[in-house]
Amino acid sequence: MTSRPTMFALATPPLACPAAMLRVSGPDVPALVRLFGDVVWQRNCVRGTIALPVGQVPCVLWMMPAPQSLTGENTLEVMVPGHPELLRDLEQRLRQAGCRDAEPGRFTRMAVEAGKLSLAQAEATLALVTSTDEVSRRRALADLSGESARRLRELAGRLRSVSARYEMSFDFSEDEHATAQEDSLASDVSALLSDLREFVGREQNQPRHEVPVVALFGPPNAGKSSLFNALAGKQRALVSETPGTTRDPVETGAVFEGRACTLLDLSGVGAGDADHGRFAPQARQRALAADVLLLLCAPGQADDCAREFVSLTGQDAALRSRALWVQTMSDLTPQDANPLGLPQHAVSAASAHGLSALREQLGARLGELADRGSTSRLRLKANAALTQLDAAVADPQAPPEAVAADVRRALTLLDEALLSDAPGDVLELIFARFCIGK
Ligand SMILES: Nc1nc2c(ncn2[C@@H]2O[C@H](COP(=O)(O)OP(=O)(O)OP(=O)(O)O)[C@@H](O)[C@H]2O)c(=O)[nH]1
Ligand SMILES: [Mg+2]
Incomplete structure (x- = not known):
């Protein structure tokens, strides 16, 4: 038949x-x-x-x-x-x-294909039935009613105007009105960032990325790039005894216990940074946006590391539940205490000590994250746009062309968030999260 x-x-x-x-x-x-x-x-x-x-x-x-x-x-x-x-x-x-x-997910997919339900509403249905707390339920209901899409469309409109003004600002950089224009642009961007942050609601420990991000964060020379390479199983990041070697973030895909993630190596923050903190704001933003934060600390760096982490928790108290304290260079002695009481691991990229235990722990964290409920594509893309926009304005010395390019990328992500359809493979991934019968 x-x-x-x-x-x-x-x-x-x-x-x-x-x-x-x-x-x-x-x-x-x-x-x-x-x-x-x-x-x-x-x-x-x-x-x-x-x-x-x-x-x-x-x-x-x-x-x-x-x-x-x-x-x-x-x-x-x-x-x-x-x-x-x-x-x-x-x-x-x-x-x-x-x-x-x-x-x-077949039933919901047919409803989407028949135009009876938007993709965002289908995902909101899933988010609603898998929600674990009242805040997630409220968000899912806002997504289901179309309220979230309306709000995001308004934010995308504002970002479009900001992006156009950034592009134009190159032509006027010598103009006498340039300073006034820059000030008004900066205040529009900061208002937009705060509205987008509120929309995304990062204080929630829901999954933040389509593929979860595990960030390596800590003082210069903590051994971040060495551990990054060891976990990735390839020499992707530059390692050197000179503090401040890593500047812009380095990313690579990795799998722990069958769970895929994006590993993110960040610039060092705090004392000893050869670039005088130029790359630190971007590293802090990326650390705050991560799904799992590895707080790396070499012998003698515990106080710096703890200070930096406490200042980040001032921006997001829930960061604690996403963080692991990683004592690096365990082949060296003496080792510091973990002053924050975070779950901890001792590892050595040089001898491979503790690496398999850390991989197991990461696999478990990524598994918990996957079980924590569903986040819609609309919110994941909006979150990615926020990370991009944060990065755009984090470095005050960045050339205007680079800032404009980051702002443009953030806008593309918001536009993607609002697309009513998605490529076939993305649809497969989305509907595979539904149970049979839905
Ligand atoms: N003994 C020992 N040395 C290590 C280990 N891991 C890294 N190192 C050394 O520590 C130094 C700094 O290592 P990196 O991995 O570049 O440190 P980083 O945190 O990425 O540094 P920045 O990018 O400059 O912030 C290098 O000389 C490494 O060889 C380790 O497990 N044991
Ligand atoms: Mg490095």
Whole structure:
């Protein structure tokens, strides 16, 4: 049969519960209702019975003819007493009648493809059912109602105007009004940053990136780049005994215990920085935006490291729950105490001591993050735009062309957040997070 109805078993209950639901969608669904007795296919909710191995089982049928249903096809929802065996028998009966099983997220994906639900609303539905606290539920509801998209569109409009003014500012850099223009631009950017930060709500320990970011942060010469290379299994970052070797962030993909992430090596912050702190603001912003923060500390650096971390927690108190204290160069003695009481690891990039334990711990953290619920593409992209915009303004000495390019990239990310569709592989990833039946 070319048009076999697709069957969506809604959350097969592991134990008996008052009721269970099964959805079926497809052009041939009207023929199926005959299985349930003397039922006429029309938009209606009626009682019926179905013959299963245990006997005649009562059920309630919701019939939603095309095109008004959520999938745009003929859709039938069947409610039966919620015993797992009954539901399995019902699924088997429908398979015999020509139905095939739906893959996870199929129902919602069909609703999106039929134009009945936007992608952001589909993701908001997922975020709502997997939310673990009231703040996430409020956000998911705002996403579902379209309120978040409206707000983000307004922020993107403001950023578009800021971006255009940055581009124009090159032409006027010698102009007598240049200073006044720069001041007004700076105040618009700072207002925009604060509104975008509020929208993204980074104080929440929800996943922040499509692929979680693990950042290596700490004083100059803490051994960040050495550990970065050791964890990545390749020599990506420059290592040297000169403090201040790493300037702009270096990124690479890594997998710990089967969990993928982006590893991020940052410029050193605090005492001993050869660049007099020029790259430190950017490193701090990236550290605050990370999903997991590795706070690296070589022997003798504990106080600097702790001071820097405490100042970051002034901007985001929840950072503590994302941070791990990593005592580097464990081949050297003496080792410092961990003054912050954070979960800790001792590692040596030189001898590989402690690396496998750290990899395991990172795998576990990334796993917890994945279980913590779902964050919509709209919010992940908005978060990436915020990181980009923060980076754009972090370095006061950056050339205007570089700032303008960062602002443009932030704008592209906001525009992507607002796209109503996404490339096929992104859709696959999004809907794979749904359970069968949704
Ligand atoms: N003994 C020992 N030395 C190490 C270890 N890891 C790094 N080093 C040395 O410490 C120095 C600094 O290492 P990097 O990895 O460049 O340190 P960094 O934190 O990236 O430094 P910046 O980028 O300048 O902030 C280099 O001379 C490394 O060889 C280690 O595990 N044991
Ligand atoms: Mg480095």
